[in-house]
Amino acid sequence: MIDILLIYPPYLSKHKSPPLGLAYLAAFVEQQGYKVKILDMNPLGLTLSDIEDSIKKNKPEIIGISFMTNQFGNALKVAQTCKSIYPKIPIILGGNHVSALPEEAMEYDFVDFVILREGEITFRQLVEALDKGIENWEKIDGLVFKRDGNIIKNRDRALIEDLDILPFPKWDDFPINAYSEKILGVSEELPVFSVFTSRGCPGKCAFCSSHTAFTRRFRKRSAENIFSELQFLEEKFGARYFNFIDDTLTIDKKRVDELCDLIINTNKQYRWIANARVNTVDKEVLKKMYMAGCRNICFGVESGDPEVRKNVGKGIAGEQIKNAHIWAKDAGLIVSSFFMVGNLGETWESIEKTIALARELHSDYPTCAIATPFPDTRFMEEAEKNGWLITKDWNRYITNPHIDQDYFPVSTNGILSAEELLEAYYKVNAAFAKIKLTTKYGERYLFNPEFYTKEIGSRIKKLGISDSLQLGWKLLKGGFN
Structure with missing residues (x-):
């Protein structure tokens, strides 16, 4: 028997990093x-039909569920299943999506509480109150609850100023070898451990909802505290590969310099990946x-059109x-560049500029997604105001059609239709595929045996023959558009 069961519901993508938010709550x-x-659930191989057995096996007193927007439907199914087994058990939801739309989740009778934004202190206070049988919900900042049939939203909780006070996330329950992150440029395949070094991104990108949980105020852990976590993970789990999953690791270059010195001066042979602006x-x-x-190193470029970058x-x-x-390539780094199609003000001319810029950059791994208006973003405000939304079925709010063969955009940008967005996506990805292959194998990549063993073989292994052929055909059509 355990006191608290924290659940991360199934998601569409086969490739995911661990839910560190839950790991922080658990440790706290x-x-x-x-x-x-x-x-x-995904890396543990648990389906929605398995959750009932898991609940009965663990017999928790409290259940918490965290999820992103496209997991909303599965999160509700998990919550409903839990409530059907133990009708009096408190069900607590948290994460970006419910922080943006708490009332939507609280309308369901099997949801008891929503925790807004940064959750550690709010969750601990709620757990302590439930444990003692004290219903002082009004006194817990950052909490949404029900009283006499009414949904009550308390004031926001003050942010945690000193992130070094937080314990390191609890990794003990994660099936470490099941996570699929890989560090490009490293031939040895070992588990990659995700690490948050800061919270809050000062950027104001129209498509991004990361501010919903952590706001736009940048707060950082010290270099010493981060390095201590790397050492802890190495000592406990044998970790040597890390993914710094901050929106932007390099906001404070002095801190990055200090962290690098700690790694270099202790002769640690760590390998890692980071996002940067x-x-x-x-x-x-x-x-x-x-x-x-x-x-x-991963850079968010978004568009080759300066006007689109300005718009967002x-x-x-x-x-x-x-x-x-x-500079990154001169330093020896492998560069990943993130682009989108369908952002505010984007046209076919903009898309051609994106392809042209990607060719000029010679990025090792340019990737493209479809801009999607998530809750609590300026893009969503514009989409709702201008009637661009096609659906609010949150399960369909994914940015990569590769994940779902039945994918269809959830919104337009008022210029390109949904069909044109898909056409643009495959057109850009077809161009990017050629850029990646020529950068990696040379202009005559079709005559390079490594192209077939590493690219074609790995794609079939990852997706299967049928899905690989479907994707290849879409990219081929995109290349002729």
């Missing part, structure tokens, strides 16, 4: 003596990152994009 309340178990890096920090084991509030210039890619 375990400091108070509670026994907590985490179920990340092109306007937060320079030659020196990129070289230092490589020396400290960084092998893959990206705040980066073409020269900054080009310089960052040159």
Whole structure:
């Protein structure tokens, strides 16, 4: 028997990092003596039909469920199943989606509480109140609850200023070898451990909802605290590969420099990946990152059209994009570049500019997604105001058609139709595929045996023959458009 069961519902993608939010909650309340178990359903091989047995086996007193927007339907099914087994058990929901739309979730009679935004302190106070049988819900900041049939939303909780006070996330319940992250440029396949080094992104991108949970105020862990977590994970789990999953690791370059020094001076042979903005890096920090084991850096470019980048509030210039890619490659880093189609104001001309810029950048791994208006984003505000939304079926709010063969966009941008967005997506991805292959194998990649063994073989292994053929056909058609 355990006190608290934390559940991360099934998701469409086959490739996912662990739900660190739940791992932080677990570690935080375990400091108070509670026994907590985490179920990340996908990598554990648990389906919705398996959850009943898991609930009966663990016999929890409290159940918490965290999820992203496209997991909403599965989260409700999990919650309903839990309530049907133990009608009096408190069901608590948290995460980005319910922080944006708490009343929507609370309309369901099998949902008792929603925790808003940053959850550690609110969750601990709620657990302690439930444990003592004290219904002082009004006194718990950051909580949404029901009283006499009414939904009551308390004031927001103040942010945790010193992130170093938080315990390291609880990894004990995660099936470490089941997670699929890989570090590009590293031949050895070992588990990659995700690490948050900060909270809050000061960016104001129209398509991004990361501010919903952590706001736009940047708060950081110290370099010493981050390094201690890396050492802890190495000592306990043998970790050597890490993914810093902050929106932007390089906001504070001095802190990055300090972290790199700690890794270098202790002769740690760590390898890691990080996200960065092109306007937060320079030659020196990129070289230092490589020396400290960084092998893959990811830049959000979004569009080759300066007007589109301006429309979405990206705040980066073409020269900054080009310089960052040159500096990163000169430092020895493998560069991943993230683009989208369908952002605010994007046209077919914009899409051609995206393809042209990607060719000029010679990025090792350019990728493309379809811009999607998630709750609590400026894109969603514009889509609702202008009647662009096609559906609010949250289960369909995914950004990558590769994940779902039946994918169809959930919104337009008022210029390109849904059908045109799909056409643009495959057109850009077809161009990107050629860029990746020529960068990796040369202009005559079709005559390079490694192309067939590494690319075609791995794709079939990953997707299966049927899905690989379908994807190949869509990309081939995109290449002729």
